[in-house]
Amino acid sequence: MIIDLRSDTVTKPAKGMLDAMMSAQVGDDVYKEDPTVNALEERIANMFGKKSALFFPTGSMANQAAIKLHTNPGEQVICDKYAHVYNYEGGGASFNSGVSCKLIDGHRGMFTANQVVESINPPDFYHSPLTSLVAVENTTNKGGGACWDFEDIKKIRTVCDTHNLGYHLDGARLWNALVAKDETAKQYGEVFDTISVCLSKGLGCPIGSVLVGDDALMKGAIRIRKIFGGGMRQVGYLAAAGLYALDNNIDRLKEDHKKAKDIGVVLHELSIIKAVEPIETNIVIFELESHVDESEFIQQLADNNIQIIGMGGGKLRMVTHLDYTDVMHEKLLSILSDF
């Protein structure tokens, strides 16, 4: 038994999801003739109270399409220094959109409306790049699954309105935030211009992300998706997994959150561990005491069939998910307690 806690992307579709995929009605989605993709897009657009939604192969492509939609080359995107769009999308913002990022030194990947105001370049000052977009991430990945306070998100909307900026949410793990904070997709749809959500993280699909927005923006999105090479044909087999996941795998995220908290409690008590970041959702980030060798610690866990990853800067990460079972959980807690 391998206990794989490297990411919530390691899940494999189980029987119910596979059955849904195999019995999907499909068509050519580049001609918008795939009924299952159309159903998924309509359902997610409705959840967020947006006019339109578009299926993407990856969250990175959905985010990059959003950046392209909201910016022109030479302009600047405001995001946190931990942002996935800045750190983990291969430099796509500069490669695809020719934009730079103004990084905010936030708290666990989150920042305030005042910090946004301070980061906006004066539009008449032609020496500096024109600020055109603010990108927020909820939950924050590198920030340890932290959830934004919705009031802060609304205050930033006001700043975007005042300064004529686009407002994008990287909601790869927004489902976790909705469950943890008892929020609704609609309230997010009211505030953001575009939102990307992943089906392939906590929801357990093999592939898939969806970008939502209003009609005019999304008309641009389908063109950009085509340019990025993301126009797919009988992709309803994958959209069917998404529909199945929306029905079956959202509420259960609380189990992942509870297990992550249990892990945090055990880690807290270990003398080799210096700090455990607050655990709000399914991500556990912790630091070892300086005398403990990081790679040795990871290897010792690996010898016990437990896989975790380093996040750099002495931080380690465990992520709970659909395929991390109760039996694995008991075993992990008992192995950790013996460290």
Ligand SMILES: *Cc1c(COP(=O)(O)O)cnc(C)c1O
């Ligand atoms: C996983 C993730 C994405 C998208 O990743 P893909 O692997 O391209 O699907 C985007 N943002 C965050 C915060 C993520 O964790």
